[in-house]
Amino acid sequence: MDLKKYDKDGNLLNLTKAYDRNDKATGSNYYEWYKNDPTQYEPTADDLKCELQLNLLGDFEALSLRPDVKKFKEEVKTTEFVPYLRREGVSNDREGILLVGLEGDKPTDSLSRPEAMKRAGRVLKETDFNTPTSAYSHFESLHPILDYWSGLGRTMIVKTNKGGWFPPHRDSPLLTRDTFRVICFLGNSDTNSYEWWLGDSRRIIIPNTTYYVDTTKVHRTHSWMNNSYHLILNVPKTWENVIKLTSILENP
Numbered sequence: 001m002d003l004k005k006y007d008k009d010g011n012l013l014n015l016t017k018a019y020d021r022n023d024k025a026t027g028s029n030y031y032e033w034y035k036n037d038p039t040q041y042e043p044t045a046d047d048l049k050c051e052l053q054l055n056l057l058g059d060f061e062a063l064s065l066r067p068d069v070k071k072f073k074e075e076v077k078t079t080e081f082v083p084y085l086r087r088e089g090v091s092n093d094r095e096g097i098l099l100v101g102l103e104g105d106k107p108t109d110s111l112s113r114p115e116a117m118k119r120a121g122r123v124l125k126e127t128d129f130n131t132p133t134s135a136y137s138h139f140e141s142l143h144p145i146l147d148y149w150s151g152l153g154r155t156m157i158v159k160t161n162k163g164g165w166f167p168p169h170r171d172s173p174l175l176t177r178d179t180f181r182v183i184c185f186l187g188n189s190d191t192n193s194y195e196w197w198l199g200d201s202r203r204i205i206i207p208n209t210t211y212y213v214d215t216t217k218v219h220r221t222h223s224w225m226n227n228s229y230h231l232i233l234n235v236p237k238t239w240e241n242v243i244k245l246t247s248i249l250e251n252p
Helices: 030-036 045-057 069-077 113-120 134-138 140-146 239-246
Strands: 060-063 094-101 155-160 165-169 179-186 194-198 209-213 219-223 228-236
Touching (some): 045 239, 134 140, 140 228, 179 239, 228 239
Antiparallel strands (some): 060 209, 094 155, 155 228, 165 219, 179 228
């Protein structure tokens, strides 16, 4: 079976085209777009204030929020995951489920922004995803983490199986980004089973620990085991949420 076209269960994959730097929706040719419309790349006073505070915190910082591990293991047994951003001609065993999406989204609708924009037919920001799906209420084990924030952007659980990976990339590497990332490594995910590289440094992962991660910096991942779960939150970059983040640092 060709895993570049089908998932491990034999289902045809909904493939996304290869990365194109000049694609305005998903690419990174910021200078060309800036020349066309400089205003959308001009940081506000709030952008600068929030980014300065986030920069003071570090780039991979443990937080005091914890999931209910026992309950999570029971909830995930009855959860249907779907392939996550499968690229044309690439074999990569990773799946996910949507907790906060677009209005009307099901948990099994496309998780990544490129996939969501393909079905929505328009450019989407992380904060355009602001509606909890039925999976949000199902995962009561994660509510101590999810409910802490003043609203959430696109939020999901990613399941990476043995050999699954994310290539080196940056998320929203501009001062004008609308969200910052909070990540919880769930279940048995630890440093030995799941690699998280930030820049040229491999970070230590403590299972069932939540982290603020500065994903404006280059990062990449690789799983050495099946069923390696992590919860990814896009938290709206408001001053209130930045102060909330600063208040739950494991090492204040």
